[in-house]
Amino acid sequence: MSALLSTRALSKHFDGLVAVSDVDLDLTVGEVRALIGPNGAGKTTLVGMICGRIAPSSGTVAFDGRDITALPAHKRIGLGMAYTFQITSVFARLSVRENVALAARRRLAGGHVDSAVHEALAQVGLEERAGEEAGNLSYGHQRLLEIAMGLAQAPRLLILDEPTQGLSEGEIARFTGLIGGLRGQTTVLLIEHNMRVVWDVADRVTVLNFGEVLAEGTPQEIHENRAVQAAYLGTEAG
Known part of the structure; x- marks a missing residue:
């Protein structure tokens, strides 16, 4: 499958603090990708650069083979990106x-x-x-x-930042079914702390730690990865 979204050496520094460092990420068409990691790992900053809300310090973002690194957020929406953030922004x-x-x-x-x-x-x-x-x-x-x-x-890429935060168990189950129904039609990038949701819906999982990619693989591979367990899963996934 071809890559819908690709980042290469994507980095962001804030006043000397390295929030994201040299991240390479490839999302194939129709996949559900979970992005996990401890608080402060750089997940929301990375998504902000993908969406065009945060300008990278270095590196590139490509969408459907087109370099969109300098494209503003509203133009990326026009290409087929849609996103929600941790803080709701409804009218x-x-x-x-x-x-x-x-x-x-x-x-x-x-x-x-x-x-x-x-x-x-x-x-x-x-x-x-x-x-x-x-x-x-x-x-x-x-x-x-x-x-x-x-x-x-009807986005080609749907980016969701902590979508199950504040949802009841029944609503989380409905959300899980919803994402399963989108698989193969819409590419989904999901920042999520609820590991049960991650294991249920993700085709692949990318783990960020201190702004860098610590590991990437299937949910089973990530669940069994000792480096991931030490950095994150041991304290957050149970």
Whole structure:
């Protein structure tokens, strides 16, 4: 399979602090990739550089064979990237439906928007909350709304930063099923601390530690990797 996203020697320094160092990452079309590591490992900084919200200190980002290192975030959305972040960014005064419609209109016009909104809300289980103000949703439901906003864009690459944070067990199970349903259609890059979710949904796992790639492999390989166990899994995965 060809690579949809590739980074080469991607690095970011903040006032002398090395947040990300020489990261090479290749995501193949249709795969679900989990990005894990201890707090402060550089995961969100790496995703910020992939999305175009953070300028790298050095290195390159390519999308579908095109160098996009200097491309601003909104142009990357136009190429087919969608992302959610740890801090929710919904429009609190707009309804759930209107939030998703705004996202859908980035790629659709006219009557197609309504069907895209309905489908995205159904996928995350929020169709019955469509008329509510987004600001009245619980934190977990706002996370699901953000995922629906991403899905409504029919992205080629969906990037999710801690999507199960604040979700109930039932909502996490639904999310796991949702990602499984996207496999093969949408490439997914997932930052996640819930290791049960990682083992259930990921095709491959990349482990960051101190801004560098510590290991990469299948969930089984990562689970059995002693260096990963020492750095991360022994304290966080049980």
